[in-house]
Amino acid sequence: MSGVNHRLIERVVRQALARCLADSGRPVNEPSAFPGELFVSPEVRGIKEEIVRVGKKLWAREYVDGNGGNISCRVSPHYVVCTPTLCSKADIREEDLSLVTLDNHRVIGEREHTSEIRLHLEIYKAVPAARAVVHCHPPHATAYAITGQVPPGEIVPEVEVFVGPVALAPYETPGTTAFAETILPYVRRHNTMLLANHGIVCWADTVTHAEWYVEVVETYCRTILLASMLGKPLKKIPKKKVAELLKIKQTLGLADARLPVQKEAAKFQAQTSVEAPEEMSAPQGSRAVDEEKFDALVAGITEQVIGFLNQRS
Numbered sequence: 487m488s489g490v491n492h493r494l495i496e497r498v499v500r501q502a503l504a505r506c507l508a509d510s511g512r513p514v515n516e517p518s519a520f521p522g523e524l525f526v527s528p529e530v531r532g533i534k535e536e537i538v539r540v541g542k543k544l545w546a547r548e549y550v551d552g553n554g555g556n557i558s559c560r561v562s563p564h565y566v567v568c569t570p571t572l573c574s575k576a577d578i579r580e581e582d583l584s585l586v587t588l589d590n591h592r593v594i595g596e597r598e599h600t601s602e603i604r605l606h607l608e609i610y611k612a613v614p615a616a617r618a619v620v621h622c623h624p625p626h627a628t629a630y631a632i633t634g635q636v637p638p639g640e641i642v643p644e645v646e647v648f649v650g651p652v653a654l655a656p657y658e659t660p661g662t663t664a665f666a667e668t669i670l671p672y673v674r675r676h677n678t679m680l681l682a683n684h685g686i687v688c689w690a691d692t693v694t695h696a697e698w699y700v701e702v703v704e705t706y707c708r709t710i711l712l713a714s715m716l717g718k719p720l721k722k723i724p725k726k727k728v729a730e731l732l733k734i735k736q737t738l739g740l741a742d743a744r745l746p747v748q749k750e751a752a753k754f755q756a757q758t759s760v761e762a763p764e765e766m767s768a769p770q771g772s773r774a775v776d777e778e779k780f781d782a783l784v785a786g787i788t789e790q791v792i793g794f795l796n797q798r799s
């Protein structure tokens with residue numbers, strides 16, 4: 487067995503198999519049919535630059551620390567570009583990013599991708615209009631999250647238009663499926679969710695806009711905390727004026743818990759043919775069987791490759 491690296495071969499087989507499965511049954515002229523081409527296309531290279539830029543911004547604004555936070559962008563109906571695990575967002579490079587499928591198989595990328603990708607993937611599967619997701623731990627928003635509160639609404643117009651009521655998802659262990667699923671009751675009508683005892687997650691049409699929503703909420707939480715120390719009650723915007731803000735919001739096609747689910751989302755879904763949300767609720771058992779079959783296939787092919795290499799040596 488000298489010279490044969492079992493783990494390396496298994497990894498190559500796993501990636502090749504995931505690629506084949508991801509592309510099977512799709513027309514070859516579809517832009518996303520070949521993930522290798524997609525990953526180096528001008529559009530995706532631009533998105534990778536944007537992810538790196540936004541990562542540095544999160545770190546500079548002290549919204550992340552250590553290796554915390556993660557960023558992703560859906561670049562086709564089937565593929566998502568995301569940041570790696572164990573990497574400071576200040577140091578992130580384009581070559582550190584991965585391409586993963588919506589069912590969380592890494593098809594391109596040398597580095598292990600973020601374990602919190604499950605949270606991002608649940609958002610993409612539930613909200614067709616979500617093209618980018620940013621998760622981080624900004625201190626003032628997290629202060630609300632660790633006290634089980636959301637900031638009061640109807641106080642600052644920009645917050646009403648771009649975010650609206652902020653949701654609070656219950657606590658679960660980060661990186662797990664249970665954690666990823668905590669946002670499901672809120673995600674269709676809230677582009678911004680606090681995560682109890684953890685941080686915040688925002689979705690938008692671009693990575694830049696998802697980061698803007700983080701900024702809007704973090705600054706708002708800080709402003710409310712400061713205003714609360716001034717010894718006067720917080721003044722609300724009159725209800726009639728809030729209605730005017732909601733009209734502006736409707737024209738922008740932004741999600742808001744006070745508005746019906748946007749038609750824009752349905753339009754995007756038709757354009758991209760992303761899987762319908764119902765697919766997300768497939769029985770957990772059937773998913774587990776698929777994973778088992780996939781792992782068995784990887785193990786079988788790996789053994790055959792190693793057997794072949796041993797015969798030759």
Ligand SMILES: [Zn+2]
Nearest residue numbers: 555622660685
């Ligand atoms: Zn986190």
